[in-house]
Amino acid sequence: MTSNTSRWTNLYTRTLPTLARFQPTWPIHLDHCFARIILDAVIGNSTSIRPDEIPTPWNAKLKSPAIKNMSTQQLEACIELGEAIAEGRVDLVELDQQSLTVRGKMLKDGKRKREDISNGVASDTKKLKKSAQSQQGDIRAAMGAPPPTPPKSLSPAPIDPSLSSEITSHPTLTPFRKRVLLALCQVPSGSYTTYLTLSNHLSSS
Numbered sequence: 521m522t523s524n525t526s527r528w529t530n531l532y533t534r535t536l537p538t539l540a541r542f543q544p545t546w547p548i549h550l551d552h553c554f555a556r557i558i559l560d561a562v563i564g565n566s567t568s569i570r571p572d573e574i575p576t577p578w579n580a581k582l583k584s585p586a587i588k589n590m591s592t593q594q595l596e597a598c599i600e601l602g603e604a605i606a607e608g609r610v611d612l613v614e615l616d617q618q619s620l621t622v623r624g625k626m627l628k629d630g631k632r633k634r635e636d637i638s639n640g641v642a643s644d645t646k647k648l649k650k651s652a653q654s655q656q657g658d659i660r661a662a663m664g665a666p667p668p669t670p671p672k673s674l675s676p677a678p679i680d681p682s683l684s685s686e687i688t689s690h691p692t693l694t695p696f697r698k699r700v701l702l703a704l705c706q707v708p709s710g711s712y713t714t715y716l717t718l719s720n721h722l723s724s725s
Contacts, residue, residue: 524595524596524599525587525595527599528595528598528599531599531602531603531606532551532554532555534551535602535606536551536554536602536605536606537551537554539606542715543725545613545725546613547616553616554602555586556578556619557612557615557619558598558601558602558605558615559578559598560575560578560619560623561601561615561619562578562594562597563578563581563586563590563594564576564577564580564581564622566615566621566622567615567618575618575622576622577623582594603694607694607696607697607724608696608724608725609696612725676707677705677706677707677708677709679702679705679706680705683705684702687701687705688702696724700718700722703721704718
């Protein structure tokens with residue numbers, strides 16, 4: 521239990537907020553927001569579509585603080601969902617919308633707008649994300665900046681067999697982390713890659 525408690529605390533207070541710095545499409549970045557979304561989904565059933573489960577905020581079903589009052593099964597489910605978010609296996613935007621819906625905040629987004637603007641985070645709709653991306657080039661052109669030079673396309677470097685074997689057989693690495701490490705091993709010596717390029721290569725978020 522103590523080990524899982526530490527995993528959960530580290531996950532929503534450190535891991536997810538750190539990842540959010542490099543995820544422009546994530547609608548949140550603060551630790552308490554990650555906790556809200558995950559706890560609402562696991563304890564409040566914010567993602568449920570079953571008629572016998574009424575979605576509510578997690579703190580309507582569980583006394584605060586959650587870490588001291590949730591069951592072992594709930595704690596494990598929170599960790600599992602948090603790790604799925606970290607690995608890009610679930611849609612954080614959708615989870616956030618569902619959490620806000622059960623809290624009656626979908627139409628009262630003034631606070632969220634201020635948070636988004638102050639941190640340069642895109643809106644939680646795909647249309648706004650696409651709009652921001654399409655306007656980026658126009659803004660550069662209007663300021664007299666030359667168009668960005670596309671990077672040279674290089675062939676992936678061969679991976680050392682012993683290193684590949686060590687990564688793929690590692691007992692604690694998740695499948696996603698193994699894919700990331702193997703992809704990084706293919707970056708040619710003296711070259712570099714970016715989070716976006718790596719994300720596109722792996723077809724992940």
